[in-house]
Amino acid sequence: MITNKKIKQVEGKSSSITGHFSGFILLLCFLGSALGGCATWELGSSGQRKIEGKTIVIAGASSGFGRGVAEQVGAYGAKVVLAARRAELLEEVAANVRAAGGTALVVPMDISKPEDVQRLAERAVQEFGDIDVWINMAGVGGIGRFWDIPLEDQARIVDINLKGFIYGSHAAITIFREQGYGRLINMGSIESENPLAYHATYAATKGGILRLGQALNQELRLDGHKDIEVVTVEPWAVDTPFWRHAANYSGGTARMAAMDPPRKVVNATIRASLRRKNELPVGWKAKGAWISHHLFPRLTERLSANIIHRYQIKNAPPAPPGSGAVHEPMEEGRGVDDNVRERMKRGEQ
DSSP, X not given: OOOHHHHHHHHTOHHHXXXXXXXXXXXXXXXXXXXXXXXXXXXXXXXXXXXXXXXXXXXXXXXXXXXXXHHHXXXXXXXXXXXXXXXXXXXXXXXXXXXXXXXXXXXXXXXXXXXXXXXXXXXXXXXXXXXXXXXXXXXXXXXXXXXXXXXXXXXXXXXXXXIHHHHHHHHHHHHHHHHTOEEEEEEOOGGGTXXXXXXXXXXXXXXXXXXXXXXXXXXXXXXXXXXEEEEEEEEOSBOSTHHHHSEEOSXXXXXXXXXXXXXXXXXXXXXXXXXXXXXXXXXXXXXXXXXXXXXXXXXXXXXXXXXXXXIIIISSOBOOOBOTTSSSOOSSOOSSOOOHHHHHHTTOO
16 A cells, blocks of 8 residues: 555655656556557548548647648548648648548638637538537647746747637537537647646646536536537647747757657547547556546656656757747648657757
8 A cells, every 4th residue: 555655755766756767657558558449549441431521620730630630531531621820731731631532621710819710610610511520739838947938928828728729619619509519629638637847837728628628518418418528638748840839948959758659649539529538648658647647646746747857958959949839830840740759869959
């Protein structure tokens, strides 16, 4: 039996905690695998047929998870509404969707502006009628000590990650209540459960997204809307352009340990549009961290903080400070995968 005294002894030895990182990962692997399944596999032919013909709105479709989901469901024959700030890149994604056999509508917008979100909803309904799935994918990060990140950057992170998701969720739920059904998917993070050091404001927004979904599901249940659901997807750190786009005042190149490939999260998000599950940690690392944080929250937070300090502060190649894509979109970082893991292996920025 683990007692409070034993936990305090472990917490008091930071070097021992770091040294036991491998054992902790193995424990997470065991716990996650015990509850694992096929959630990160690509849909089979039966699931693909269920996606065919569905209308799916994706806010944040220009790169990363959003682009990956858009191109994949397009290949399954879905009607995809592509929304993001980078209009020219959305056209590139739309061309890929159409080439794969899907239908695409491009709506340039900024999720932090409620009038843009309303215009997105109106265009989607005007073009395709009912909407089956609305996915809020847009997001930006801020890396560094809380007191070193400018307040204007932190405010903008809240505008996009939390207020933008509130605007998108409101638009989606309004449409779903009128038509009687629909699935809203909000991209959270394992930081919705277990916040990381040097990500304070980002973690706060991701925690808010989880609570938003939980409250909405109860309101919909109480109002008798059994065919409307809200899903919060919670990935581990993933190799996408997120790291390149994040505001970074840490002094080191943005990165994290043991990143997952984005395809896992793309597949899990698509599956979330078909299955009844309100909260979805993606992959064994996220599932293990979810379990660990529920059992031993302070110990898990301390372990996680030590890990990110090692990778982001202590050992990361130096990088100049900057706001990334927080205020304005960047030309760089256009794909689904951003090859961060390969650069880390080579010791590059």
